[in-house]
Amino acid sequence: MAINKILLIGNPNVGKSALFSRMTGAKVVISNYPGTTVEFCQGFMKLGDATPMIIDAPGTYTLSPTSKAEAVAVRMLDEGGVVINVVDATNLERNLNLTIELLKKDIPMVIALNMWDDTSHRGIEIDVGRLEETLGVPVVPTCALTGEGIKELVQKIPAAKKREKKLEVEGDGWQYVGRIVQEVQRLHHRHHTFLETLADLSIRPLTGFPIAMIILMASFFIVRFVAEGLIGYVFEPFFDYLWTPIVLRLSSFLGQGGVLHGILIGEMSGGKIDYSISFGILTTGLFVPFAMVLPYIISFYLVLGILEDFGYLPRLAVLMDNVMHKLGLHGYSIIPMILGLGCNVPGALATRLLEGRREKFIAATLMAVAVPCMAQIAMIVGLVGQRGGRYVVFIFAVLFIILISKGFLLNKILKGRSPEILLEIPPYRIPHIVAVIKKLRMRIYSFIKEAIPYVLLGILLVNILYSLKVISLLESLFSPILQNVWGLPREAIGALIIGFLRKDVAVGMLGPLNMTTKQLVIGSTVLAIYFPCIATFVVLVRELGLRDMFKSALLMMGTALVVGGILNFLLP
Amino acid sequence: MIVSLVDMKQGESGTIADLRGGHGFTMRIQSMGVYVGKRVKKVGSGFFRGPQTVLIDKYQIAIGYGMASKIFVEVDR
Numbered sequence: 289m290a291i292n293k294i295l296l297i298g299n300p301n302v303g304k305s306a307l308f309s310r311m312t313g314a315k316v317v318i319s320n321y322p323g324t325t326v327e328f329c330q331g332f333m334k335l336g337d338a339t340p341m342i343i344d345a346p347g348t349y350t351l352s353p354t355s356k357a358e359a360v361a362v363r364m365l366d367e368g369g370v371v372i373n374v375v376d377a378t379n380l381e382r383n384l385n386l387t388i389e390l391l392k393k394d395i396p397m398v399i400a401l402n403m404w405d406d407t408s409h410r411g412i413e414i415d416v417g418r419l420e421e422t423l424g425v426p427v428v429p430t431c432a433l434t435g436e437g438i439k440e441l442v443q444k445i446p447a448a449k450k451r452e453k454k455l456e457v458e459g460d461g462w463q464y465v466g467r468i469v470q471e472v473q474r475l476h477h478r479h480h481t482f483l484e485t486l487a488d489l490s491i492r493p494l495t496g497f498p499i500a501m502i503i504l505m506a507s508f509f510i511v512r513f514v515a516e517g518l519i520g521y522v523f524e525p526f527f528d529y530l531w532t533p534i535v536l537r538l539s540s541f542l543g544q545g546g547v548l549h550g551i552l553i554g555e556m557s558g559g560k561i562d563y564s565i566s567f568g569i570l571t572t573g574l575f576v577p578f579a580m581v582l583p584y585i586i587s588f589y590l591v592l593g594i595l596e597d598f599g600y601l602p603r604l605a606v607l608m609d610n611v612m613h614k615l616g617l618h619g620y621s622i623i624p625m626i627l628g629l630g631c632n633v634p635g636a637l638a639t640r641l642l643e644g645r646r647e648k649f650i651a652a653t654l655m656a657v658a659v660p661c662m663a664q665i666a667m668i669v670g671l672v673g674q675r676g677g678r679y680v681v682f683i684f685a686v687l688f689i690i691l692i693s694k695g696f697l698l699n700k701i702l703k704g705r706s707p708e709i710l711l712e713i714p715p716y717r718i719p720h721i722v723a724v725i726k727k728l729r730m731r732i733y734s735f736i737k738e739a740i741p742y743v744l745l746g747i748l749l750v751n752i753l754y755s756l757k758v759i760s761l762l763e764s765l766f767s768p769i770l771q772n773v774w775g776l777p778r779e780a781i782g783a784l785i786i787g788f789l790r791k792d793v794a795v796g797m798l799g800p801l802n803m804t805t806k807q808l809v810i811g812s813t814v815l816a817i818y819f820p821c822i823a824t825f826v827v828l829v830r831e832l833g834l835r836d837m838f839k840s841a842l843l844m845m846g847t848a849l850v851v852g853g854i855l856n857f858l859l860p
Numbered sequence: 861m862i863v864s865l866v867d868m869k870q871g872e873s874g875t876i877a878d879l880r881g882g883h884g885f886t887m888r889i890q891s892m893g894v895y896v897g898k899r900v901k902k903v904g905s906g907f908f909r910g911p912q913t914v915l916i917d918k919y920q921i922a923i924g925y926g927m928a929s930k931i932f933v934e935v936d937r
Contacts (some may be wrong), residue, residue: 354891605922619922
């Protein structure tokens with residue numbers, strides 16, 4: 289029988305996705321299950337002469353689903369194919385409950401006993417042969433992170449089979465599982481390891497909050513240290529010593545003027561190029577994404593990837609659960625917020641982890657208003673930071689106050705309550721360096737692919753709009769708000785328009801306007817609040833629906849108007 | 861002595877004796893390995909009716925206060 293479909297199914301947090309990426313080739317498609325917002329990955333693998341499709345189903349604890357994602361996993365199962373049941377060897381009992389449910393379904397299957405490398409030092413001994421015999425289907429120990437056992441697993445796929453005789457489960461399913469586990473597994477008593485002690489401490493509030501502070505502060509300094517290092521020692525020297533001479537040659541070739549020169553190279557001051565104000569495609573258009581933003585993207589995702597793989601984020605979610613409930617959310621909504629710090633697009637996508645419409649609305653609105661993305665942060669640090677670090681801190685303090693007060697208000701106004709948290713907390717694991725780098729590479733690649741075209745388009749558009757005098761028209765139209773409410777020069781409208789496209793370019797456009805520090809602070813804050821960039825907007829419309837997105841957008845623009853006005857009134 | 865999970869003290873262990881909630885709650889919590897007869901140890905609890913963290917076998921679960929108050933445990937004392 290030819291196998292044309294393989295389904296990876298298992299509990300959440302068992303390393304299913306890691307196994308999936310080990311087994312598939314380069315071409316992986318992430319898609320939505322028809323009629324739902326549940327995402328899954330799909331790819332192909334080589335199996336002898338055939339290339340069956342392989343699907344990474346959403347994690348599920350049971351086949352009587354309790355959530356949308358679990359329901360999708362069950363429906364996929366009914367569509368046929370061979371099943372690889374991924375089992376966490378360190379949590380045999382809870383995982384086998386799903387395995388038994390699968391066996392009852394009479395589907396050809398193989399079991400991957402994943403995280404095998406973790407069993408020995410956690411004092412767990414499993415008799416694989418005995419387990420295989422009891423379950424009646426092939427069992428292969430694997431370690432998806434290192435790739436151990438994957439080859440054996442693949443070889444076993446053609447041997448996937450149904451149980452020969454029907455599974456007889458007497459009494460309660462859990463009792464049955466309990467008996468199997470007792471037969472095949474022996475636990476050795478061990479003392480708490482350092483990581484386990486740390487795990488307990490980081491979830492108890494008394495010790496957890498100080499640990500969270502230390503981790504967040506340390507992350508912040510590492511992000512900044514790595515990014516500034518990359519800018520100072522790699523990217524700026526690259527532009528100064530290698531790129532500038534080429535651009536200068538091109539400039540003299542183009543006769544140091546004219547339309548094409550304006551678009552490609554932009555304004556030059558005294559025969560020199562100032563990358564932050566010239567606004568040509570080959571100057572500012574490349575300098576902003578590569579030398580100002582990319583270093584921060586690299587360092588942020590490096591630190592985030594380590595925290596993710598270490599297993600810290602679920603603990604932060606549990607710790608923050610109370611605070612987040614006051615904002616109409618629950619602990620898990622901290623994840624979209626933190627992802628939003630990297631880029632609001634994955635942040636907006638992550639709101640689909642939240643089940644309720646109310647919760648999703650609040651999380652998305654708060655993120656779009658008060659969580660600036662790393663590209664924007666990098667530009668604010670670069671531009672406002674020149675006037676003094678305390679102004680940068682001030683902007684973030686304002687955004688934080690908006691986040692808290694707005695969440696508090698929305699929680700009071702909107703009907704309903706946010707659901708309670710119920711979350712498995714994986715143990716701390718030392719991150720696997722290859723896996724961290726692989727993830728980092730993917731995220732950098734997607735930043736370059738998504739951001740660079742928009743930045744270049746944005747800069748092209750700025751030049752076109754200026755030369756067509758569209759911007760001067762809008763300047764007079766919006767000058768009442770800009771000048772009277774926010775105290776900004778009317779030319780700042782250009783930044784607000786381009787902000788729809790890319791926030792980093794928009795902040796950069798404030799640079800050449802010769803603004804006072806106060807104006808710069810208000811301008812950057814308003815730019816962060818007033819509207820999400822186009823990419824985030826599209827995702828939010830899809831996630832929230834047009835109606836909720838409209839409400840959310842009104843809230844954003846209202847907040848920008850009010851907060852900008854208050855700052856203009858209060859600041860000296 | 862049988863107490864609810866929220867009334868267990870940090871570090872205490874016991875055996876789950878009763879799940880006093882609706883069908884949906886019972887199914888959901890059971891599928892995560894929290895069922896009558898299972899050994900649990902309380903790891904910690906959040907401030908002001910925050911989530912309750914328990915250790916079951918070798919993994920931890922955080923359970924919201926409301927749900928945790930429906931889980932009753934025979935505590936070893």
